[in-house]
Amino acid sequence: MSPSSYHEVADVIRAAIADGLYPRGTLLPTEDRLATDLGVHRATVNKALKILKNEGLLHVEMGVGTRVHPLPPILRNAATRHSRAHRERGGVRGALAAELVDLAYELDSVNTIGPGRPPKHIAAILGVDPDSDSVIVRHRRMRAQDVPIQIAISYIPRAIADGTPIAERDPGIGGISSRLAELGHAQVELEEQLRVRPPTREEAAFLGMTVEQRVYDVIQIGWTADERAVKVTRYILPTYQWDLAYRYPIDPA
Amino acid sequence: MSPSSYHEVADVIRAAIADGLYPRGTLLPTEDRLATDLGVHRATVNKALKILKNEGLLHVEMGVGTRVHPLPPILRNAATRHSRAHRERGGVRGALAAELVDLAYELDSVNTIGPGRPPKHIAAILGVDPDSDSVIVRHRRMRAQDVPIQIAISYIPRAIADGTPIAERDPGIGGISSRLAELGHAQVELEEQLRVRPPTREEAAFLGMTVEQRVYDVIQIGWTADERAVKVTRYILPTYQWDLAYRYPIDPA
DNA sequence: GAGTGGTCTAGACCACAGA
DNA sequence: CTGTGGTCTAGACCACTCG
Numbered sequence: 001m002s003p004s005s006y007h008e009v010a011d012v013i014r015a016a017i018a019d020g021l022y023p024r025g026t027l028l029p030t031e032d033r034l035a036t037d038l039g040v041h042r043a044t045v046n047k048a049l050k051i052l053k054n055e056g057l058l059h060v061e062m063g064v065g066t067r068v069h070p071l072p073p074i075l076r077n078a079a080t081r082h083s084r085a086h087r088e089r090g091g092v093r094g095a096l097a098a099e100l101v102d103l104a105y106e107l108d109s110v111n112t113i114g115p116g117r118p119p120k121h122i123a124a125i126l127g128v129d130p131d132s133d134s135v136i137v138r139h140r141r142m143r144a145q146d147v148p149i150q151i152a153i154s155y156i157p158r159a160i161a162d163g164t165p166i167a168e169r170d171p172g173i174g175g176i177s178s179r180l181a182e183l184g185h186a187q188v189e190l191e192e193q194l195r196v197r198p199p200t201r202e203e204a205a206f207l208g209m210t211v212e213q214r215v216y217d218v219i220q221i222g223w224t225a226d227e228r229a230v231k232v233t234r235y236i237l238p239t240y241q242w243d244l245a246y247r248y249p250i251d252p253a
Numbered sequence: 254m255s256p257s258s259y260h261e262v263a264d265v266i267r268a269a270i271a272d273g274l275y276p277r278g279t280l281l282p283t284e285d286r287l288a289t290d291l292g293v294h295r296a297t298v299n300k301a302l303k304i305l306k307n308e309g310l311l312h313v314e315m316g317v318g319t320r321v322h323p324l325p326p327i328l329r330n331a332a333t334r335h336s337r338a339h340r341e342r343g344g345v346r347g348a349l350a351a352e353l354v355d356l357a358y359e360l361d362s363v364n365t366i367g368p369g370r371p372p373k374h375i376a377a378i379l380g381v382d383p384d385s386d387s388v389i390v391r392h393r394r395m396r397a398q399d400v401p402i403q404i405a406i407s408y409i410p411r412a413i414a415d416g417t418p419i420a421e422r423d424p425g426i427g428g429i430s431s432r433l434a435e436l437g438h439a440q441v442e443l444e445e446q447l448r449v450r451p452p453t454r455e456e457a458a459f460l461g462m463t464v465e466q467r468v469y470d471v472i473q474i475g476w477t478a479d480e481r482a483v484k485v486t487r488y489i490l491p492t493y494q495w496d497l498a499y500r501y502p503i504d505p506a
Numbered sequence: 507g508a509g510t511g512g513t514c515t516a517g518a519c520c521a522c523a524g525a
Numbered sequence: 526c527t528g529t530g531g532t533c534t535a536g537a538c539c540a541c542t543c544g
Contacts, residue, residue, distance in 0.1 A: 005532075007464070031511065041534050046511075051465055054307070055451060063510050063542030073448070082503040191500040195326070196449055196467060196492040198308060211260070212304055214449060214467055214492070239449035239467070247444040248332050248501040258513075284530065294515050299530075316523030316529055 009038055009048035017057065017068055025070040028058065054212050056240020071147050071241065074099060079247035082177065082190065095175070096142060096150060105144040112139040113169055118155045122232045125221055128157050136161040138176070141206055148207045151236040160185055160230060176231065180222075185230045187222035192246075194218045196239060203236050214239040262291055262301035270310065270321055278323040281311065307465050309493020324400050324494065331445065332500040358397040365392040366422055371408050375485045378474055381410050389414040391429070394459055401460045404489040413438055413483060429484065433475070438483045440475035445499075447471045449492060456489050467492040 013028070022028055031049065035042040049066060052058045059069050081095040100107050116137035117123075123130035138154040154176065156166055165171045166179050177187060199207060199215045207215070215236050222231040266281070275281055284302065288295040302319060305311045312322050369390035370376075376383035391407040407429065409419055418424045419432050430440060452460060452468045460468070468489050475484040 030509080032509095042511095043535085044533065046513090047532090049511090054465065060511065061542085062512090062540075065510060078499065078501060079444070187503060189500060189502050191498070193496065193498045195496040196469070212307065216449070243446065243448040245444070245446045246331065246499045246501060247442060248499060249442050250332070250440060283528080285528095295530095296516085297514065299532090300513090302530090313530065314523085315521075315531090318529060 006040075006044045006047040007051070009034075009040065009045060010051040012038070013048065014052060014057065022068050024068050024072070027065040027067055030065065050212075053210065056209075056213055056238060059208070069240070071145065071149070073241060073243050074103065074144075074149070075243050075245060076237070077245040078190070078192065079245060082187075095177075096152075100144050103144075106146075107142060107144055108146070109140050109142040111141075111169060113137070113167065115158060115167075118232075122155050122219075122234075125229050125232055126155065126157055127229070128159075134158055136167045147241075149238070149241050151203060151206060152233055154231060154233040156180075156231050177222075180230055185224055185228070187230060188225045189223040191221040191223065192218055194244075199236070199238075207236070207238055209238055216242065216244070259293075259297045259300040260304070262287075262293065262298060263304045265291070266301065267305060267310065275321050277321050277325070280318040280320055283318065303465075306463065309462075309466060309491060312461070322493070324398065324402070326494055326496050327397075327402070328496045328498060329490070330498040331443070332498070359399075360395060360397055361399070362393050362395040364394075364422065366390070366420070368411060368420075371485075375408050375472075375487075378482050378485055379408065379410055380482070381412075387411055389420045402491070402494050404456060404459060405486055407484060407486040409433075409484050430475075433483055438477055438481070440483060441478045442476040444474040444476065445471055446474075447497075452489070452491075460489070460491055462491055469495065469497070 013034075016022060028034070028049075029037070031042050031045045035045045038045065049058060053060065053066075057069055059067050061067060076099065081099060096107070114137065115133040116135060117133055118126065118128060118130060118135045118137075120130045123134070126135065128134040135155040135157055138152075138156070140150075140152045140154075141148065142150045142152070156176070158167075160180070160183065161167045164179060164183060166176055166183075171179055180187060195217050196214050197217055198211050199209050199213065201211065203209070203215060204211050204213075209215070215238055218235040218237065220233045220235065221229050222233075224230055266287075269275060281287070281302075282290070284295050284298045288298045291298065302311060306313065306319075310322055312320050314320060367390060368386040369388060370386055371379065371381060371383060371388045371390075373383045376387070379388065381387040388408045388410055391405075391409070393403075393405045393407075394401065395403045395405070409429070411420075413433070413436065414420045417432060417436060419429055424432055433440060448470050449467050450470055451464050452462050452466065454464065456462070456468060457464050457466075462468070468491055471488040471490065473486045473488065474482050475486075477483055
């Protein structure tokens with residue numbers, strides 16, 4: 001067959017991947033090869049592959065070739081991931097780690113923890129000073145199976161966190177949420193605001209994405225029983241790497 | 254200045270739009286014009302504009318020109334009722350809620366209602382027969398200010414819906430949820446599973462999108478107090494047209 | 507150095523909308 | 526009929542990786 005457009009070429013290759021012709025993690029044929037096989041110019045193949053790269057299905061290793069993305073999407077279930085049982089399963093340090101336990105993925109994270117200034121809109125939520133180092137910032141960049149999958153930046157008021165394990169590198173079993181609870185700041189509700197946008201250059205660099213792909217940008221606010229916001233966390237997740245799930249009560253009337 | 258790559262051209266145009274040089278709804282200069290102005294070939298401008306189209310910032314009217322997308326993103330707050338008690342508290346919540354209030358948009362919807370077969374995975378959730386017309390299907394395509402913004406397809410078991418206003422074109426004040434409550438099937442919790450993907454050709458056609466853009470694909474399940482799923486609704490939303498918000502309780506321990 | 511994908515220019519033809 | 530964006534081919538040069 002001789003596809004007449006780059007969308008058809010993309011469909012052919014997408015189908016070939018779905019059929020298992022090119023398993024996850026393997027190299028695709030070169031663009032020249034595909035061009036001659038499909039009877040089109042390389043520019044057309046390049047345009048078709050760009051679609052699949054933007055979808056997150058393919059991934060380029062410069063100078064090497066084009067690879068089928070190694071990891072299928074992971075489910076992030078907001079309803080269950082924050083239960084204590086979930087967070088402490090396998091002695092792990094937080095919600096993400098617990099999710100990956102099920103999949104037998106190895107989690108590896110690079111953290112930067114210390115006092116810092118909160119962004120203005122986050123300072124407003126937490127009710128802290130935006131112009132001084134009023135929060136502990138926990139910046140975490142995480143990989144599963146050596147594939148970057150998430151950036152998480154947490155902001156906790158220093159009035160709460162100073163002198164506690166929350167300000168330390170290792171917050172202990174169950175993560176920050178467990179420590180907040182022990183300190184009398186248990187979060188009873190979480191609020192999440194999310195949108196989809198292109199990654200910034202920095203985010204793209206760490207996540208191994210291009211700026212033409214998409215990330216979820218999730219702002220999570222932790223509320224206590226007495227209606228105080230005690231933690232704000234921003235999650236940056238590649239859309240092709242995650243499915244999200246929520247469960248919430250409604251007024252039955 | 255003379256941008257050296259199509260990403261720079263895209264950045265220049267994105268910035269020009271952000272600066273108000275090209276207001277929402279107006280036509281951009283032609284590709285030829287931009288090419289000569291920026292000192293690059295039209296193919297480069299075309300590639301740059303494609304990025305902005307994929308982001309949903311631009312929209313082509315064939316044979317006419319390229320227009321800046323008319324509507325800014327809308328906030329879809331999954332727990333509006335639930336969050337109402339908290340509305341006074343300041344910060345981001347108030348700011349985003351304020352944006353919602355602006356919407357004096359005119360809504361217009363085309364509906365198709367009747368018995369039908371549920372998709373297999375939805376039949377499994379509802380516990381109905383996937384091989385017969387076991388559900389009432391309510392298919393709604395909605396526009397705001399004449400801009401298509403959402404597709405919603407609801408599935409309700411006929412055992413519940415037959416002979417009630419749920420199977421009628423107009424379900425009455427309060428909609429399906431109120432009727433379900435009156436019939437003894439009040440939903441007390443909603444579960445939503447969402448992912449981001451390219452639209453199908455049909456979805457793209459109605460929503461005025463290309464298949465290189467992205468939609469939220471949201472599966473919403475309505476649960477009763479006795480843990481029965483009484484309604485499943487699938488929402489298809491352009492990602493550039495919506496921000497999403499959730500609020501849910503967590504296990505504080 | 508050979509092979510990879512990334513990008514740019516150049517020129518061409520097409521379908522579509524509107525005067 | 527003219528002007529619009531959509532697309533394809535052609536050929537070139539680049540930065541990168543690996544042997």
